Amino acid sequence: MTDAFASSNASLPASASPLLRDMAHVAYLAGEALVGFAKDRSALTLQEKTAGDFVSSADLKSEAIIADWLKTRYPDFGWVGEETGAQITGFDEPYWVVDPLDGTSNFLKGLPHWAVSIALCKGDAPIAAIVYDPVKEELFSAERGCGAFLNGARIWVNSDISLSTAILATGVPAGGRVTYLSDCLMDLEQLMPKSAGIRRWGAAALDLAYVAAGRLDAYWERNLGPWDIAAGWLLVQEAGGCVEPLWSGEPILKSGSFLAGDAALLRQVHPYLTPKH
Numbered sequence: 001m002t003d004a005f006a007s008s009n010a011s012l013p014a015s016a017s018p019l020l021r022d023m024a025h026v027a028y029l030a031g032e033a034l035v036g037f038a039k040d041r042s043a044l045t046l047q048e049k050t051a052g053d054f055v056s057s058a059d060l061k062s063e064a065i066i067a068d069w070l071k072t073r074y075p076d077f078g079w080v081g082e083e084t085g086a087q088i089t090g091f092d093e094p095y096w097v098v099d100p101l102d103g104t105s106n107f108l109k110g111l112p113h114w115a116v117s118i119a120l121c122k123g124d125a126p127i128a129a130i131v132y133d134p135v136k137e138e139l140f141s142a143e144r145g146c147g148a149f150l151n152g153a154r155i156w157v158n159s160d161i162s163l164s165t166a167i168l169a170t171g172v173p174a175g176g177r178v179t180y181l182s183d184c185l186m187d188l189e190q191l192m193p194k195s196a197g198i199r200r201w202g203a204a205a206l207d208l209a210y211v212a213a214g215r216l217d218a219y220w221e222r223n224l225g226p227w228d229i230a231a232g233w234l235l236v237q238e239a240g241g242c243v244e245p246l247w248s249g250e251p252i253l254k255s256g257s258f259l260a261g262d263a264a265l266l267r268q269v270h271p272y273l274t275p276k277h
Contacts, residue, residue, distance in 0.1 A: 004028040010132065010139035011152040019120070020143055023130045026069040027116045030062040030100060031134030034116070037061070038107065038135075046108070054104055059083055062100035062116065070096055070118075077120070082227040094122045097253070099227035102131075103203030112136075117205035119230035124251045129231035131209045140209040140235055148212050148238035155213045157241035157261060163268040166217035169199040169207045171224070180222050183274040187220070190272040208232020211260050212239035218261030218269055222246065226253040236260045246273060 004025050005011060012024055037044055037058040045057040063083045071079065078095030096118065101107055103114030112135040120128040131140040140155075142148040148155050168191060172184050192198055199216065201207060204224055210216040212235035230253060233243045244266060246257040259266050259273070 005139075009137040009151060012139065012141055013147075013149045013152045013154075015146060016141065017128075017143060020128055020130070020141060022070070022073060023118050023120070023128060024132070024139060024141065026066050027118055027130045027132040027139075028134075029069065030065045030116045031132050033061050033065055034058055034101060034107070034114075035134050038110070044108075054108060055083055056101075056104060056108060058107065059101045059104055063098065066098055066100055066116075066118065080226060082225060094120050094127065097121050097126070097226050097230040099205060099225075099231075102205040102228065103201075106202050111202075113201055113203055113206065115203060115206050115209075117227065117231040119234065121230055121253070124253055126230045126234040129234040131205045131231050131235065133206065140212065140231075142212075142234045142238040144234065144238070146238065148235045150209075150213050155235075155239050157211060157236060157239045158214045158217050159240070159262045159264070161217050161262060161265050163194055163265065164196065166195050166265060166269075167197050167199065168195050168269070169201065169210070169216045169219040171202070171204065171207075171221040172200055173223075183222065186274045187272065190274075191269065194272065204228040205232045208243075208260055209235050211241060212236045214239075216261075218259065218265050220246065220259040220269070220273060222257040224256035226256070229253060229256065229258065233258075233260070242266055246270075247275070 047055050063081050081098045099117040102117045107114040115133045118130045119126040127144045129142045207219045211219050236243050242263045243260040252258045
């Protein structure tokens with residue numbers, strides 16, 4: 001493991017490639033900067049991008065750390081970041097998809113549920129992933145074809161789960177995203193009485209990581225950004241699960257609408273989700 005984690009419980013599997021170790025290293029550096037902001041909020045500044053969607057100086061600092069570090073070492077790779085933008089189109093080479101602070105609203109309120117999310121993608125899908133929670137010192141990692149891990153230990157999605165015993169997760173839009181609120185509320189009305197519970201934690205990358213680790217059984221959401229999804233998508237796949245589009249014909253990283261979990265459970269959940277209008 002890289003020296004950056006010497007004082008942390010976070011770790012990678014021994015099989016991790018040099019590239020994945022680089023991703024983990026810079027996630028740690030960004031996480032340390034974010035922890036510094038969390039401990040001393042006097043340096044935090046805040047802007048509202050759209051109604052209910054905020055960017056802070058912590059987001060910008062974290063993305064700058066990640067971008068500077070990765071672009072220096074991998075100058076031929078493309079870049080898609082939540083705060084610096086770019087569209088997922090036209091990349092011939094692999095490209096980074098980065099959320100420097102997943103769960104910004106949680107972070108700003110002092111809720112300890114947020115993470116750094118870094119994925120390397122090729123075409124329309126991720127090939128390497130890191131989701132790092134510096135508060136809990138939990139490092140989720142995956143490479144295509146190599147499995148998913150939490151602090152170096154193999155993780156798996158829950159299987160053989162019935163909908164009636166499943167804990168699900170989703171997101172409910174707020175502020176400028178309320179266009180799809182009615183669909184989300186219809187989903188909840190259908191699934192709340194049929195499941196063991198539904199969580200709304202406000203950090204998509206961690207929700208997906210928790211599905212991969214078996215802490216949640218399934219997760220669905222609509223209209224997220226690619227940076228919210230990319231790393232967690234690979235974690236779920238490499239943990240034995242599926243991530244499928246809510247509606248056929250729409251690539252997940254472009255539509256931002258998906259359902260993740262064990263394949264058998266998804267077949268039970270999907271019929272209750274409101275069709276796209």
